Amino acid sequence: MEKFSFKDVLILFAGTIITIGIAWVLLTVTGFVPREIGKLFFEGAVVGQRNILNTLNIATPYILTSIATVVSFRVGMFNIGINGSMYIGGLYAAWAGYKFTSLGHIPHVSLCIAIAIITGSLWMLLPALLKVYAGVSEIISTIILNFVAVLFVSYMANGPFRADPIAPATPRILETAELKQYFPNSQFNSGFFIAVIIAFLTYFILKKTTFGYELRSGGDGLVGFYPSRYSSYLGIPSDRSAITGMLISGGLGGLAGGIEILGNARYFYQELLFNQGFDGILIAIVGKLEPIGGLIASLFWSALRNGGLFVDYKTEVSREIVVILLSILIFFVSAQKLVSSLERFKFVRKLDAFFTRKIK
């Protein structure tokens, strides 16, 4: 994928204007006053301590899953199974959270997080190996593993890990395993900081280290999104970097699930529903497959989501309107030909060149 350019910003801007227009029409048709809804929406997203904290809290799993997507796409693996890793990581984080007694706070939390990362990344080992050694499409195999993950965790919550005789759920995690919630009026917890650190760390590793270059070289030679053998011509084992990237991606997915459990839910139950893994893919695309782009896009995305929740709570407008608008925005952003057709205009070419020079 190309770097962020003026064209992309322009298309993002135009897409946003158009989606706001669609929202305006939708709200007017259903008999609401768009201005008031918009005001409420803004308030819910970023006004006041509580709303801001909730937005950041919602952003945590999105940041991690979008970074997971970035890593896997950059090595040339189209990982759709991040959601499955989230489930597995979350389940085992909960297990470690109640199983290991008599540990201090820091060791226990670190252990739970490590277990979430390891189980999440092991979950991605099979599709990675299948892709590299048997040529099985990772898209299909990760979709399959998503189903298996849901069945598996619901089996575990019902069977081996079940504690509550009435509801299928694990025991509550011990206090030493909890990620700290700092404010009484929000579930915002220290997991957010982990996610932000991970985002910057990924940026650093991908951009500034040899390891990161080896990883990227597998995916940067992609034609469209389909892997080429570009990196093996450079003498870099693209197969190995594909497997490594997939494992990192799964690990980040597991971490996202683990943080959700340790920071928010505090126990694993059968009805627990993760879908941030799928949204993370779209967020990563909006962020142009850059870690920092993913971070910013996740914050944007969760602000909109939280605004939507607030509007839903205050008025009759359904919260789903946000997701509809976001997916329409995705349609615009992903339309490559629409973006490149902007080059027809002279001022776009000029500004493009201007900004590219400046960044260099």
Add this chain to the structure above:
Amino acid sequence: MEWLEIFDISLFRSLIRSATPIALIGFGAAMCSASGVLNIGLEGKMLNAAFVGIAASYYSGSALTGFIWGVSAGVLTAILFGFLSFNLGADEVLVGLAINIFSIAGTRYLLETLFKRRGFFSDPSIQGIDPITFDFLVDTRFEKIFSGYTPSIYLVFFLAIVLYLVYYKTRLGTAIRATGENPEAAEDAGINTLRMKWLTVVFSGVLAGIGGTFLSLENMTLFTEGMSAGKGYIGLVASSFGNNTPLGTFGASLFFGLGDAIGIRLQGVYELDSRLILMVPYALTVVVLILIGIRQRIRVRPVPIPEQ
């Protein structure tokens, strides 16, 4: 061997009912994959069709109207998919995912806005599609096996045969397969590959539409949020299980249906957890994919060039 008792006629009927939507989606996915399009958006197409079908049936009071509107919704979503990925150059997988997320949210939004409901919608004025009974089978031993299904179920059997014939015995089928296997060669042979892709995508939209209305108007007459419940993805998996051939996909769908039917039957009856049984089809799909991969690897293994 008391667990053998569950293999009776009602298990068979439940199997067929579970397999039908998977097979419908699977045929569409198989045709798309054969022409080189990985169509992940089938889930969303199905969900849209299910919702529009039930809404149209509710407002018009006619099952046929509901069916037609539902299928149109599936086709329209397919056209959106095709337009974005073929005309605007968006990545197919991304568009598919975006369409799925869009459809889940969109149907939920309409459910809350139009009907003021959350979770599910059901109303006596919704007309479902009635099952077909064959008079000449009444009171014979075949009545319970062949009679009394809804039209889509018969359609699936019909499609399995027709698609097999189209796929292997006609120019069109060859053109579709050529488009997927070697687009450049297909273009050189005078095949309009873009048209082939459009054809399969729209066709998969029709099938997803029928699958969606099957869920909301035939199998039950109600709509629940996210009622496609991953069937779009399972159809995709079934088509890879069947190596993207019509009969293979059909067999795989029956297999997934069997897993489903046994899972439903075993719920809370036996010690064995039904979730473990539900995992079996997926595990087998992985095995089949590995076998296909190995076979391809053996086939394309480079032959050493003899030294002069």
